Each structure stands twice: as C-alpha cells, then as structure tokens.
Amino acid sequence: MNGARSLVETLLAAGVDTCFANPGTSEMHFVAALDQAAGMRCVLGLQENVVTGMADGYWRLAGKPACTLLHCGPGLANGLANLHNARRARSGIVNIVGDQATWHRPHDPPLTADTEGFARGVSAWVRTSARAADVGRDAAAAVQAARALQGQVATLVLPSDASWDDGGEVAKPLSVLPAPPVDGSAVDAVARVLRSGGKTLLLLAGAAVQEQGQALAWRIAQATGAGLMADYLNARVSRGRGRLQLERVPYSTDLAVAALASYEHIVLVNAKPPVGFFAYPGKPSQQHAPGAQFHVLSRPDQDAVAALRDLADALRAPPLAIPDPGPRPEPASGAPTPEKLAQTVAALLPDQAIVSDESVSYGRGFYKHTHAAAPHEWLHLSGGAIGDGMPVATGAAIGAGGERRVLSLQADGSAMYSLQSLWTQARERLPVTTVILSNRKYAILINEYQAVGATPGPSAMRMLDLGNPNLDWVQLAQGMGVEAARASTLEECAALMAASFRRDGPFLIELLV
Amino acid sequence: MNGARSLVETLLAAGVDTCFANPGTSEMHFVAALDQAAGMRCVLGLQENVVTGMADGYWRLAGKPACTLLHCGPGLANGLANLHNARRARSGIVNIVGDQATWHRPHDPPLTADTEGFARGVSAWVRTSARAADVGRDAAAAVQAARALQGQVATLVLPSDASWDDGGEVAKPLSVLPAPPVDGSAVDAVARVLRSGGKTLLLLAGAAVQEQGQALAWRIAQATGAGLMADYLNARVSRGRGRLQLERVPYSTDLAVAALASYEHIVLVNAKPPVGFFAYPGKPSQQHAPGAQFHVLSRPDQDAVAALRDLADALRAPPLAIPDPGPRPEPASGAPTPEKLAQTVAALLPDQAIVSDESVSYGRGFYKHTHAAAPHEWLHLSGGAIGDGMPVATGAAIGAGGERRVLSLQADGSAMYSLQSLWTQARERLPVTTVILSNRKYAILINEYQAVGATPGPSAMRMLDLGNPNLDWVQLAQGMGVEAARASTLEECAALMAASFRRDGPFLIELLV
Structure with a gap:
C-alpha cells in the first residue's frame, strides 16, 4: 500500500x-x-x-x-x-x-x-x-x-x-502518555493554606470547570470557605442547573483587580496567574493583590479532577449538593440588551445544549443571567484570536454526534473572519443556531480606543465602523444554504430561536443590537 | 510625540x-x-x-x-x-x-x-x-x-x-537601495549565444513582461530569431493591442515539456528555470529539454529593463514595432466555454483595464484569445496560494488611483477564501467587476485526482464538490453591499459586463459555467 x-x-x-x-x-x-x-x-x-x-x-x-x-x-x-x-x-x-x-x-x-x-x-x-x-x-x-x-x-x-510511494506500513496505536502525576506535597501545602483561614481563591481552569471538577471544587469551597472563580477564557465550562454558579475573572483589568483584591492566597487548579488580555499604560499586567501568594495545585498539563479529589480527601470535605439556581427565567421582550438576551437564552436553551461564545464585548456578562438555564456546555474563544466561534460551533456539533443543539453567539465583526463555516453547517445539516449580534461596528475597539483616552475622529472611525455598507447576514447565510431571518426585538429573536431549536439543520438569526 | x-x-x-x-x-x-x-x-x-x-x-x-x-x-x-x-x-x-x-x-x-x-x-x-x-x-x-x-x-x-510611549522621533526617508547592477559579462555571454544560431528562448519575468521590457525583448527576438515566452505566473503582464502576443510556459508538466523541447538555450530574464507547480510520480521536476543550457541575463532582483536594453545595444537590434494582433473580436454567445468567455472579455475590456486572474484551471487558455483586446494589465496569482484574486483586484483598483476598471476573473472555490474583499469594494466604491466562474466544484482538484490515475469515488467527491448546497454568489455579494446578477449564457454575461464597465462602483456577475 x-x-x-x-x-x-x-x-x-x-x-x-x-x-x-x-x-x-x-x-x-x-x-x-x-x-x-x-x-x-x-x-x-x-x-x-x-x-x-x-x-x-x-x-x-x-x-x-x-x-x-x-x-x-x-x-x-x-x-x-x-x-x-x-x-x-x-x-x-x-x-x-x-x-x-x-x-x-x-x-x-x-x-x-x-x-x-x-x-x-x-x-x-x-x-x-x-x-x-x-x-x-x-x-x-x-x-x-x-x-x-x-x-x-x-x-x-x-x-x-x-x-x-509504495511501502506504507500501518502502525499500531501507541498508548496514551500519562499526565504528570498530582504532586502529593502540593496537595498537602494547599490543604494547609485552606485550613489556615487566610482568604483564599480556588482559580479553576481546564477539567476543573467541567462537571466532575466543579462538584469537587464545591465540596472543598464549602468545607473551607474558599472562593471559587474560573479563568476568563475556558475551552469548555459545564453550566446551568446542577452546575456551579461560577463567575469568571473579568476581562477588564480594573474589574479583575477589584475581583481579586481581597484574596491573600490564590490556588491554581490548571489555571495560570491571571493577567490582562492586553496591557494599558499605567495599569498592571498581573491582576492579583500585591502580596497575594500563589499555590499550584495542578499545572495545565495535569489531571485537575485527580488533584481536586486528592485535595477534597485531604480536607475530608463531605459530599454536598450544588445549590439550585432558582427558576428558569421567562424570555425577555423589547429592545435587545446583553442582559435580556442572556435571559432569553436561559429561558429557551434546550437540555444538554452547547454554546459557542464569540460574542466578544457584548457577551461579557452573559454568565450571570444564564445560571438557571438547562444544563449545557459553554465554549470560549480560548486564544482570543477572533474567527473561532462559528468553526468551533460547527465542529462541536459533529463532536457531540449531531444529537445536541449548538447555539453560536457571534459578534458580527468576528463572524466575518470565518463565515464560510455556514456552508459546512448546511452541507452536513448540523443542528446549529447562529445568533449574529449585529451592531455594525467593532464595538470592542471603540471601547479600547476610548481606553486610550480619546474619542475616535473620522479617520479612526473608518477603521472601527462596519456600517458602510451594512452587512446583510440573512443574505450571507442564504448564499451559503443556511436559512436565516432578522430580528430587531427580543420577542422576534425568541420566536426564531425556539423554532430553530425544533429543527434538524442550521439556522441563522441576525439580531440587530 | x-x-x-x-x-x-x-x-x-x-x-x-x-x-x-x-x-x-x-x-x-x-x-x-x-x-x-x-x-x-x-x-x-x-x-x-x-x-x-x-x-x-x-x-x-x-x-x-x-x-x-x-x-x-x-x-x-x-x-x-x-x-x-x-x-x-x-x-x-x-x-x-x-x-x-x-x-x-x-x-x-x-x-x-x-x-x-x-x-x-x-x-x-x-x-x-x-x-x-x-x-x-x-x-x-x-x-x-x-x-x-x-x-x-x-x-x-x-x-x-x-x-x-512618548519619545517618538520622525525619521527621514532612506534612499532606495540600487538593484545589483547588470553584469556586462552576462550580457556579452547571452549576446554570443544569440549570435551562435542555436535555438534559444528568452524566458521573461518581472519587469521584462511589462511594456518597456516587451518592446526591448521583441527587438532582440526579431534581430536574432530567439523565441519569447513568459513565466506561467507573473505579478503583472502588459497585454492587448500594442503589446507582445506572449504565451506563458504551460501549467501542465507535459505541455510545458513539449513547449520547451526544442530549445537548446534558455536565457533567463528575471525568470527562474521552469519547474512544475507540483511533482507527479514519474514526471520530471524541471521542464527544459535534457541538455538545454541556461544563461542568466538578469536575476529576479535585478533591473530587467536595463539588462534587456544592454543586450539590445550589444546586438545592435534595431527599433521595431510590435505587430498588430488583428481586429478586436465580437462578444461570443451561447453556453460559456473558456475560449468564448475570453473572446467576450477581449471584445469588451475597456482601455487601460486591469485583469486580476484567479480563474485557476478554467482560465489557463485565456491569453490566446485576448491578444486583440484594448491595452490592459494582467495580474496573476503569483505564489499559487488561492485567495489572492479578489484582494489583489481591490488593492489594484486603489493603486491605479480609482481611474481604471478592474476585471476580477475568479473561480468559485478560491473566491470563498477571501470573499470579504467585496465589502471593501463596496465601502470604497471601487471600479471592480467580479466574474465568478461558478462550476460548483474544485475543478482543478478533480483534474489532479484523475492525474493520480483514478476517478473520484463518493468519499473523495465529497472533498471536491461545492454543489451541496450551491453557493449563491448574488446573495453573497448583496450581503456585502455589492450589486450582483447571475448569467448562464455569454449574451447575458456580456450585457452585464458592459453595463458594469459604465458604473463607478463594484458589480459581481455569477457566471454559471
């Protein structure tokens, strides 16, 4: 061969x-x-x-x-x-x-x-x-x-x-290399910190923010009074009913510094010390309080669940149910806002759905309003290079066996980087609902420009505005074989979203925000 | 500052x-x-x-x-x-x-x-x-x-x-570094080869295929009987009435070998020795005849026009008009074929137009049928990485000051790599007419698959077929603010093309081929 x-x-x-x-x-x-x-x-x-x-x-x-x-x-x-x-x-x-x-x-x-x-x-x-x-x-x-x-x-x-060339030889599979083992002395050291009474945060990433890891982290937190937080960006977070009401280290340097200010100890569970996404003049790179101490429970290449299990055992933390987030909200109505869109998503999201989140600046607060949704998995733009949301949604639909609905929450500017994804969704008849958050500008950059200390003038705005001409996402989707419709109110959006969740194939909603 | x-x-x-x-x-x-x-x-x-x-x-x-x-x-x-x-x-x-x-x-x-x-x-x-x-x-x-x-x-x-940070200092422009000078002994050596009577090809690239270079190459060829040919891919070729009826080294290894078979000497004028775009089992990498000798008149980093001028002087080649290519053809009619589309382009192309050619396999023979067009510049996909045609068309329109019509001849598969170009064409109101050659497959790959010696089966065809679902280029263009229409005959295509050439802004024609 x-x-x-x-x-x-x-x-x-x-x-x-x-x-x-x-x-x-x-x-x-x-x-x-x-x-x-x-x-x-x-x-x-x-x-x-x-x-x-x-x-x-x-x-x-x-x-x-x-x-x-x-x-x-x-x-x-x-x-x-x-x-x-x-x-x-x-x-x-x-x-x-x-x-x-x-x-x-x-x-x-x-x-x-x-x-x-x-x-x-x-x-x-x-x-x-x-x-x-x-x-x-x-x-x-x-x-x-x-x-x-x-x-x-x-x-x-x-x-x-x-x-x-001829001469090909089929090779047998090689065994999966074991992850570096959890370090027992690291577990003991973290257990001592947690027993010491100093204000401590468990910062979770990797498998620590998935279902098993969360259950263990919750036991540890309840047994010790430690705080829990997730990295700002995670490959996959288990969310919704039955999962932790985790919040993330905020994107903004000021908010992140405030969120971490009270912690004397930060225990890293497959996480790295929190740093700003970008630097800003006169602002720190690192976001922890001065004098806060870091403790590595597990490195990103280690098994976070094994590390948390060892720690829970060392602390004799008893099993404990994760608290109920309260009732599912009703779909919101009126003009779209980030909070109301999140509420609508929480109301309608099917059980075991997958959310691919490239909502960029619009969606930074989506977590807070979606804790009471049905259980789902939330996927982030892990490396910050925009253009991942729609391809990840497409691949996740296939990786989940085509059985779970995918909701692709997608900012318009970044959607343009890999809009060709829609064609594959149509060709493979994938259960993906895309919501384009159509604000017709690079909103994140206008914020960032203002962070520079100025209001964009006409030359700068030409680099930040996507509204001349407007992108028509209904036509773009239909041009690639994906049915689509436009919504300008949350009632319209909710009706389209709910209908799309009953379909087999893809659908796109252009939500004017 | x-x-x-x-x-x-x-x-x-x-x-x-x-x-x-x-x-x-x-x-x-x-x-x-x-x-x-x-x-x-x-x-x-x-x-x-x-x-x-x-x-x-x-x-x-x-x-x-x-x-x-x-x-x-x-x-x-x-x-x-x-x-x-x-x-x-x-x-x-x-x-x-x-x-x-x-x-x-x-x-x-x-x-x-x-x-x-x-x-x-x-x-x-x-x-x-x-x-x-x-x-x-x-x-x-x-x-x-x-x-x-x-x-x-x-x-x-x-x-x-x-x-x-403050402390920026504006720097004065640095002088343009001179190109490595033309080598007098290389000129003399090439002149001797051309006088020797052995069958010789001047292989032209870089500035040698632009207007001044062509005029000099024509004098040299007429004075010595040398053949003239252009590289397969060139950044910019001056073409149409008043320019040489140059042909390119063919893409196919077999055709290239045949085209070069008779030449005992190949003089490289900013060109490299011709090699296959890809290798094939049992076929040669290099396309020249065994025993043919290469002579470098000028390297790609040198001044081809200066080298040709020195060579024309050394040969005392007299000034000579480039022959007339005959009358402009009429637009063709009926079902599209590559030859008839080229004929239609030759009939309608405005004076001083620019053609950006990413027609890939469909357009390999366009040259032969467009020599009698109005004078124009033809831009190729120089590095073979598809996705260049529409961006190059867009940038060329700006580089030409917005005064010259650009015709972007674009295969559908490669158009999908950088379709976002259309939005910039609309925003900047650029005079670009895009013709999408919509065959709804990766035609080049089906050819290449067959060159492997087989007919694609169902699994392979899923990698080569773009027809499920069909791309709708009219909707894709309109979704980015570019007016567009579909043509399935050459009459329709010619009417749309001619109308688009009278516009100020962009237009897209999806030609079903």
Missing part, C-alpha cells in the same frame, strides 16, 4: 475517524485513500481556518482528536489562527499538512513555503515524514502527541511522494 | 500614504495617530488575508509600497498566505503588526504568539521596535527594505508600549 493509505489506516486504528479537510493537489493521494478505507468521516471546509476551528470544537466535545487535511504551507498558514486558539484550549488535533514531494521541493515551485516553520508556533509536536515507510509510524506518534498532556496540536507534514 | 505618531509621520515622509488595515486593541494608538496626521488613506479589510492581498495588488499598480496594519501574531497569521503570494510577486509591502507591550508579553496573555516566527517565512526583513524612540528609524528602514531589490515584504512588529 502507499503511504497515504497507511496514514488513513493508522489513524482509524488509533480511533481517529473524523477528518476536517481543505485539500489541494498534493493531498490527492490522501483523498484517494479515503475511497479505499472505510470509516473516515470527511468534512469539507471552504477555508482552512474553518477546518482547524472545527477540529478544535470537535475535540472539546468528543474528547478525542480529529485530524485535519491542509494544503502546503500557505494552506496551513490560513488555519494558524484557530490552531493558536486550539493550542490555548489544549485541544488535541492531528494536523496533517501535505507538501511538495521531497525531490521537487529543492526546485522551489511557487507554492513552496516554510511549512514546518509556520507549524512550530502553534504545535507541540512537528514532524515531516521522509518516506512512505515512515508515514504509519509517524501518524501513530502524532495521535499519541495529540492526546498527551490534556491535548496538544501535533502537526504531521506529508510530502506528496511519501503519500504516493 | 508618541511612537505611533512618529510611525505615521515617517511613513508619510517616505511616500507611504495608503494603509490597508484590520486593527485590534494593541493597534489603537496607531489608529489614533491617523486622526492627528493628515494624508494617510486607510482602507479597512474584514479579514487579514484581504488586507495583505490588497497591499500586494496596490504595489503592482502603484509601483510603491502601501503599509498594512495587522493585529498580533494570529492576525498576521491570517494574512500570511497573501504575503506568500506577495513575496513571490516581489511586491513591496511595509507590513506592520501590532503586538503585546514589551513588559506584558512575558506574562503570556492569550493572544501572545510567535509573531516574528510567523513573519519570517514571508518577509525579507523583520524587525521588532524595542521602544518608542526607535519606531521612526525602524519604519524608515522598513520602507527602504520594501522598495529594495524589485520589491520585498518588510515586517515591522510594533509592541503597544513602543506605540504609546
């Missing part, structure tokens, strides 16, 4: 059965191998950042890696921003990039680029298969790397001759 | 007065400086690959660099593919990328990435300004680098504190 066939068979043997793809000429042997090897679901994206973002969303729900299929260096480059987000989310991805044949590359044909160089900044593991006989072995190693340390991006570069 | 202001003033002093931008938070001081410093035209793109592609198209027409304004590492990453194309086109671009403040970066906030690492693969020059006082000096050096050696990508990374 050729190298491409050995790649597909090795991936399937290792449990990688979903491929998000935007192939080119140098990947045609991989595409041909898909016709020969049954069992690989291939999902086409019409631009590479859609492809890599889908792979990110898939991991967050499926908990196992998909592979990508990208074309040469520039194709990889198009998908780097969402690989950056995936890296920050610790999403495991087997990122396959075709390339020039080994003997053709020295002639420097036009598409030749520094593929490995582009990959390095977003990948924990990079390898180029030198020949067909290596491809299976390299693919097995890539899957192992993608699954390691809570999830990593592993990039395998595949020269076209390594694909088409 | 702060660093950002010194940057804008230094750019203006060096003649850089157009900025293609997609800014973020860390670039707000640059945006604020635009309100203070008059004379910089800022053009917003809604995704970074549109921004960098516009800067490429601008250079090709204006012959001087624009600057970009991009946001952090992931924002740069989104624009890399068209910087790759710009690098291959030798387009000069001052590529400005904002970044985390120098003292904030070590805290590794979410958007932090290896900005310089991403830039290196596409840039001839990369520098990060360490402090406000350096920004002016660094910007002047960036402009110098962008203008050097026939055009280069120069990336200046601007930490936000270098932008906002």
Whole structure:
C-alpha cells in the first residue's frame, strides 16, 4: 500500500475517524485513500481556518482528536489562527499538512513555503515524514502527541511522494502518555493554606470547570470557605442547573483587580496567574493583590479532577449538593440588551445544549443571567484570536454526534473572519443556531480606543465602523444554504430561536443590537 | 510625540500614504495617530488575508509600497498566505503588526504568539521596535527594505508600549537601495549565444513582461530569431493591442515539456528555470529539454529593463514595432466555454483595464484569445496560494488611483477564501467587476485526482464538490453591499459586463459555467 493509505489506516486504528479537510493537489493521494478505507468521516471546509476551528470544537466535545487535511504551507498558514486558539484550549488535533514531494521541493515551485516553520508556533509536536515507510509510524506518534498532556496540536507534514510511494506500513496505536502525576506535597501545602483561614481563591481552569471538577471544587469551597472563580477564557465550562454558579475573572483589568483584591492566597487548579488580555499604560499586567501568594495545585498539563479529589480527601470535605439556581427565567421582550438576551437564552436553551461564545464585548456578562438555564456546555474563544466561534460551533456539533443543539453567539465583526463555516453547517445539516449580534461596528475597539483616552475622529472611525455598507447576514447565510431571518426585538429573536431549536439543520438569526 | 505618531509621520515622509488595515486593541494608538496626521488613506479589510492581498495588488499598480496594519501574531497569521503570494510577486509591502507591550508579553496573555516566527517565512526583513524612540528609524528602514531589490515584504512588529510611549522621533526617508547592477559579462555571454544560431528562448519575468521590457525583448527576438515566452505566473503582464502576443510556459508538466523541447538555450530574464507547480510520480521536476543550457541575463532582483536594453545595444537590434494582433473580436454567445468567455472579455475590456486572474484551471487558455483586446494589465496569482484574486483586484483598483476598471476573473472555490474583499469594494466604491466562474466544484482538484490515475469515488467527491448546497454568489455579494446578477449564457454575461464597465462602483456577475 502507499503511504497515504497507511496514514488513513493508522489513524482509524488509533480511533481517529473524523477528518476536517481543505485539500489541494498534493493531498490527492490522501483523498484517494479515503475511497479505499472505510470509516473516515470527511468534512469539507471552504477555508482552512474553518477546518482547524472545527477540529478544535470537535475535540472539546468528543474528547478525542480529529485530524485535519491542509494544503502546503500557505494552506496551513490560513488555519494558524484557530490552531493558536486550539493550542490555548489544549485541544488535541492531528494536523496533517501535505507538501511538495521531497525531490521537487529543492526546485522551489511557487507554492513552496516554510511549512514546518509556520507549524512550530502553534504545535507541540512537528514532524515531516521522509518516506512512505515512515508515514504509519509517524501518524501513530502524532495521535499519541495529540492526546498527551490534556491535548496538544501535533502537526504531521506529508510530502506528496511519501503519500504516493509504495511501502506504507500501518502502525499500531501507541498508548496514551500519562499526565504528570498530582504532586502529593502540593496537595498537602494547599490543604494547609485552606485550613489556615487566610482568604483564599480556588482559580479553576481546564477539567476543573467541567462537571466532575466543579462538584469537587464545591465540596472543598464549602468545607473551607474558599472562593471559587474560573479563568476568563475556558475551552469548555459545564453550566446551568446542577452546575456551579461560577463567575469568571473579568476581562477588564480594573474589574479583575477589584475581583481579586481581597484574596491573600490564590490556588491554581490548571489555571495560570491571571493577567490582562492586553496591557494599558499605567495599569498592571498581573491582576492579583500585591502580596497575594500563589499555590499550584495542578499545572495545565495535569489531571485537575485527580488533584481536586486528592485535595477534597485531604480536607475530608463531605459530599454536598450544588445549590439550585432558582427558576428558569421567562424570555425577555423589547429592545435587545446583553442582559435580556442572556435571559432569553436561559429561558429557551434546550437540555444538554452547547454554546459557542464569540460574542466578544457584548457577551461579557452573559454568565450571570444564564445560571438557571438547562444544563449545557459553554465554549470560549480560548486564544482570543477572533474567527473561532462559528468553526468551533460547527465542529462541536459533529463532536457531540449531531444529537445536541449548538447555539453560536457571534459578534458580527468576528463572524466575518470565518463565515464560510455556514456552508459546512448546511452541507452536513448540523443542528446549529447562529445568533449574529449585529451592531455594525467593532464595538470592542471603540471601547479600547476610548481606553486610550480619546474619542475616535473620522479617520479612526473608518477603521472601527462596519456600517458602510451594512452587512446583510440573512443574505450571507442564504448564499451559503443556511436559512436565516432578522430580528430587531427580543420577542422576534425568541420566536426564531425556539423554532430553530425544533429543527434538524442550521439556522441563522441576525439580531440587530 | 508618541511612537505611533512618529510611525505615521515617517511613513508619510517616505511616500507611504495608503494603509490597508484590520486593527485590534494593541493597534489603537496607531489608529489614533491617523486622526492627528493628515494624508494617510486607510482602507479597512474584514479579514487579514484581504488586507495583505490588497497591499500586494496596490504595489503592482502603484509601483510603491502601501503599509498594512495587522493585529498580533494570529492576525498576521491570517494574512500570511497573501504575503506568500506577495513575496513571490516581489511586491513591496511595509507590513506592520501590532503586538503585546514589551513588559506584558512575558506574562503570556492569550493572544501572545510567535509573531516574528510567523513573519519570517514571508518577509525579507523583520524587525521588532524595542521602544518608542526607535519606531521612526525602524519604519524608515522598513520602507527602504520594501522598495529594495524589485520589491520585498518588510515586517515591522510594533509592541503597544513602543506605540504609546512618548519619545517618538520622525525619521527621514532612506534612499532606495540600487538593484545589483547588470553584469556586462552576462550580457556579452547571452549576446554570443544569440549570435551562435542555436535555438534559444528568452524566458521573461518581472519587469521584462511589462511594456518597456516587451518592446526591448521583441527587438532582440526579431534581430536574432530567439523565441519569447513568459513565466506561467507573473505579478503583472502588459497585454492587448500594442503589446507582445506572449504565451506563458504551460501549467501542465507535459505541455510545458513539449513547449520547451526544442530549445537548446534558455536565457533567463528575471525568470527562474521552469519547474512544475507540483511533482507527479514519474514526471520530471524541471521542464527544459535534457541538455538545454541556461544563461542568466538578469536575476529576479535585478533591473530587467536595463539588462534587456544592454543586450539590445550589444546586438545592435534595431527599433521595431510590435505587430498588430488583428481586429478586436465580437462578444461570443451561447453556453460559456473558456475560449468564448475570453473572446467576450477581449471584445469588451475597456482601455487601460486591469485583469486580476484567479480563474485557476478554467482560465489557463485565456491569453490566446485576448491578444486583440484594448491595452490592459494582467495580474496573476503569483505564489499559487488561492485567495489572492479578489484582494489583489481591490488593492489594484486603489493603486491605479480609482481611474481604471478592474476585471476580477475568479473561480468559485478560491473566491470563498477571501470573499470579504467585496465589502471593501463596496465601502470604497471601487471600479471592480467580479466574474465568478461558478462550476460548483474544485475543478482543478478533480483534474489532479484523475492525474493520480483514478476517478473520484463518493468519499473523495465529497472533498471536491461545492454543489451541496450551491453557493449563491448574488446573495453573497448583496450581503456585502455589492450589486450582483447571475448569467448562464455569454449574451447575458456580456450585457452585464458592459453595463458594469459604465458604473463607478463594484458589480459581481455569477457566471454559471
């Protein structure tokens, strides 16, 4: 068999059965191998950042890696921003990039680029298969790397001759590398801090903000009086009824400093010390109180649930139910506001829904108003590189097996970065409801400009305003085969949202805010 | 003044007065400086690959660099593919990328990435300004680098504190570095080859395929019997009445080998030895005849016109008019074919129009049928990374001062990579007519798959077919404020094209092919 066939068979043997793809000429042997090897679901994206973002969303729900299929260096480059987000989310991805044949590359044909160089900044593991006989072995190693340390991006570069040459050998799956074990002395040290009575925050990230981790964190907090907070951005947070009413470290430096001001001790559970998203003149980078002490219970590459379990045991914290958030709200009415939109979402969200949140500045307060929603999973733009929300929503729908409704809350400016996602949603008939928060400007940047201490003048406003001409999201969606409608009140929005949740396929609501 | 202001003033002093931008938070001081410093035209793109592609198209027409304004590492990453194309086109671009403040970066906030690492693969020059006082000096050096050696990508990374701190100093423009001089002995050697009577090809690229270069090449060819051919991809070719009826080295390896088979000598005029775009099993990388000898008249970084002038002088080649291509054809009718569409373009193209060609496989034969068109400039996808055609068309319209009609011939699959270009065309009311060649598949890949020796099966076809659902380009264009209509015959296409050429603003035709 050729190298491409050995790649597909090795991936399937290792449990990688979903491929998000935007192939080119140098990947045609991989595409041909898909016709020969049954069992690989291939999902086409019409631009590479859609492809890599889908792979990110898939991991967050499926908990196992998909592979990508990208074309040469520039194709990889198009998908780097969402690989950056995936890296920050610790999403495991087997990122396959075709390339020039080994003997053709020295002639420097036009598409030749520094593929490995582009990959390095977003990948924990990079390898180029030198020949067909290596491809299976390299693919097995890539899957192992993608699954390691809570999830990593592993990039395998595949020269076209390594694909088409005979001599491919299917490799057996390699065992998943164990996470670095929880450090018993760290658990003891944190237990001592919690017993000491100093005001302490457990700052949660990674698996600590999912269901099991939350239950353990709640027991610890109730037994010790510690506060609980989540990182500002998390790959996946379990939310709604039965889950913690967690709040996040605020985005704004001033608010974050205020929220953390009273804590003498901050225990990091897969979290990093909170820092500003950006720096501002005269403001601190770090957001904790001066003199506050950090204690690492578990690093981001460790098992947060195991660490919390050890800590709960050390503290003999008794089992305890998470308190009820009160009744589900009714859908709101009138002109849209962030609070009322969140209330409407809380009222209507189906059980076990998935929320992909790229609402950017509009949605910073959504958490507070959605604690009483049905149980759901909330996915953030983990790396801050806008253009992730719609691809992640698309991949999450697939990663969840097509059974759970996805609500994609999407700012209009950032929606334009990867609007091609809608076509894949239509093609795969995915249960995704997109709500475009159409304010026709880069609202976050107008805020940030004002933070610089000025009001934008006409030249600056030309860089911040999306309203000339207005984007028509109903036409954009329909142009890609997704049914869509516009809403200017929350009643209209609620009716459209509720109707969309009863559908099988995608729907888009342009909400004028 | 702060660093950002010194940057804008230094750019203006060096003649850089157009900025293609997609800014973020860390670039707000640059945006604020635009309100203070008059004379910089800022053009917003809604995704970074549109921004960098516009800067490429601008250079090709204006012959001087624009600057970009991009946001952090992931924002740069989104624009890399068209910087790759710009690098291959030798387009000069001052590529400005904002970044985390120098003292904030070590805290590794979410958007932090290896900005310089991403830039290196596409840039001839990369520098990060360490402090406000350096920004002016660094910007002047960036402009110098962008203008050097026939055009280069120069990336200046601007930490936000270098932008906002006081102490900025406007720097004087640096002189344009001279190109490496034409080598007299190379000219003599080529002259001897041409006099020797061996069958010789002048392979033209860079400025050699523009008006002055063509006139000189024609004199040389007529005086010596040499053949003339252009590279397959060129940044800008002068075409139509009064210009050479040049053909390109064909895309297909077989056709290229056949086209070059008879030449014993190949003289490279800013061209490189012709190689296949991709490798294929059992086919050669290099396309020249075995035993053919290469002779370098001028390297890609040298002045092709000066080299050709020296060669014409050495050969005492007399002035000679370029022959007339015969009458303009009439617009074609009936069902679209590549030949008939080219004929229609030749019939209708306005004088001094600009053609941006990302027609991919559909348009490989367009040259043959457009020699009798009015004089025009033809721009190719120089680096082969699809998604350049519409941004280049947009930037070229601006680079040409808004006075020349641009015809953007665009395959549907590649159009989806940077469709956001249409919004900028609408916002800036640019004279761009886009013709989407809507075949609803990746036709090039189906060809390439068949070159692999097989017919795509159902799994493979799911990766190659864009028809489920169909893209509706009329809705997509209207959704971004560009008027549009659909044509399924060439009569309809011709009527829409002719009407669009009488407009001031953009128009899109979806041609079902």
